[in-house]
Amino acid sequence: MQNVLITGAKGQLGKDGLGVFKEVPGITGIDLPEVDLSDRFACFEFLNRLKPEVIINCAAYTAVDACESDPSCWKANAELPEHLAEWVENNHAFLVHVSTDYVFSGNKPLYEASVETDLPEPVSEYGKSKRAGEQAIAEQTDRFAILRTAWLYGANGNNFLKTMLRLTLQNPKKKLKVVNDQYGSPTWSYTLARQIRVVAEQQATGFFHATSEGYCSWYDLACTFLEELGVEHHFVPCGSEAFPTPTKRPANSILENKNLKEREMNLFRSWEEELSEYVAQQGEKILKEIRAL
Numbered sequence: 528m529q530n531v532l533i534t535g536a537k538g539q540l541g542k543d544g545l546g547v548f549k550e551v552p553g554i555t556g557i558d559l560p561e562v563d564l565s566d567r568f569a570c571f572e573f574l575n576r577l578k579p580e581v582i583i584n585c586a587a588y589t590a591v592d593a594c595e596s597d598p599s600c601w602k603a604n605a606e607l608p609e610h611l612a613e614w615v616e617n618n619h620a621f622l623v624h625v626s627t628d629y630v631f632s633g634n635k636p637l638y639e640a641s642v643e644t645d646l647p648e649p650v651s652e653y654g655k656s657k658r659a660g661e662q663a664i665a666e667q668t669d670r671f672a673i674l675r676t677a678w679l680y681g682a683n684g685n686n687f688l689k690t691m692l693r694l695t696l697q698n699p700k701k702k703l704k705v706v707n708d709q710y711g712s713p714t715w716s717y718t719l720a721r722q723i724r725v726v727a728e729q730q731a732t733g734f735f736h737a738t739s740e741g742y743c744s745w746y747d748l749a750c751t752f753l754e755e756l757g758v759e760h761h762f763v764p765c766g767s768e769a770f771p772t773p774t775k776r777p778a779n780s781i782l783e784n785k786n787l788k789e790r791e792m793n794l795f796r797s798w799e800e801e802l803s804e805y806v807a808q809q810g811e812k813i814l815k816e817i818r819a820l
């Protein structure tokens with residue numbers, strides 16, 4: 528594999544992707560403001576110059592609540608992947624695209640996981656725009672893999688874990704409420720980047736759920752993270768109604784990596800093991816980063 532392009536290269540997943548693909552000849556990262564890939568002309572001009580063999584699309588409009596009132600999320604989440612897929616089809620390249628648990632309604636009975644053959648029924652603008660991106664790709668080309676992930680955390684940028692650590696360090700004795708009625712599969716962006724590499728190398732096509740094994744609530748996740756880090760906390764479980772948001776959060780975001788397992792490609796371990804390794808590798812750096820805020 529050579530000439531790999533990673534879009535959204537300054538984002539949480541994109542940065543890990545650049546690390547995982549770093550020794551691949553002709554690896555390139557691109558992000559805003561260099562090229563707005565949702566602009567079809569700018570996108571094609573850039574791709575025609577670069578001629579990537581594989582495109583890993585990590586670019587997206589990921590501010591879930593902002594999507595409710597900002598229709599421009601459709602450009603990044605639906606139009607951008609469509610342009611990439613059109614170019615891939617016309618140039619015999621391969622597209623790995625990253626999607627989300629939000630393409631599902633989240634209304635499955637607890638703790639039943641969604642598999643790739645379940646019918647997507649997005650309820651939020653973010654979910655609808657991401658689903659439109661998936662459909663646009665599948666209409667343009669067969670040369671694609673779509674990996675749906677959820678509850679991402681990584682070394683770069685902000686995430687739920689860093690927020691909970693910051694709030695705890697800023698208020699060491701305060702009881703902090705954490706939502707305990709939404710369930711999902713927390714996923715380390717570094718492992719997802721490694722999984723993307725395996726899929727890209729094999730040019731495995733179709734839809735793949737790509738999250739850690741098992742599930743937990745946000746409360747479980749926050750407690751486990753701080754305990755792994757050795758930081759005392761006073762988290763208190765609460766219901767979603769304590770944190771009203773413009774987008775209703777899915778109660779059940781649990782995904783099952785059925786296709787990856789059937790094709791013997793699944794790299795993910797349990798969310799507890801993944802989190803433990805994340806803390807072992809990144810814990811000191813994250814503590815330093817959050818203490819410096």
Ligand SMILES: NC(=O)c1ccc[n+]([C@@H]2O[C@H](COP(=O)([O-])OP(=O)(O)OC[C@H]3O[C@@H](n4cnc5c(N)ncnc54)[C@H](OP(=O)(O)O)[C@@H]3O)[C@@H](O)[C@H]2O)c1
Pocket residue numbers: 534535536537538539540541557558559560562563564565566584585586587588589602603607625626627628657676677678679680684
């Ligand atoms: N984060 C999660 O918990 C989560 C959960 C499920 C699925 N996902 C999916 O995983 C993927 C990666 O997420 P992430 O957390 O790494 O996202 P991220 O940190 O927000 O990174 C996305 C990157 O894409 C860039 N981008 C946006 N519009 C663009 C455009 N028109 N042209 C070029 N670049 C553009 C963004 O630039 P700006 O910052 O300048 O806008 C940003 O650097 C996304 O597809 C997301 O939908 C994420």
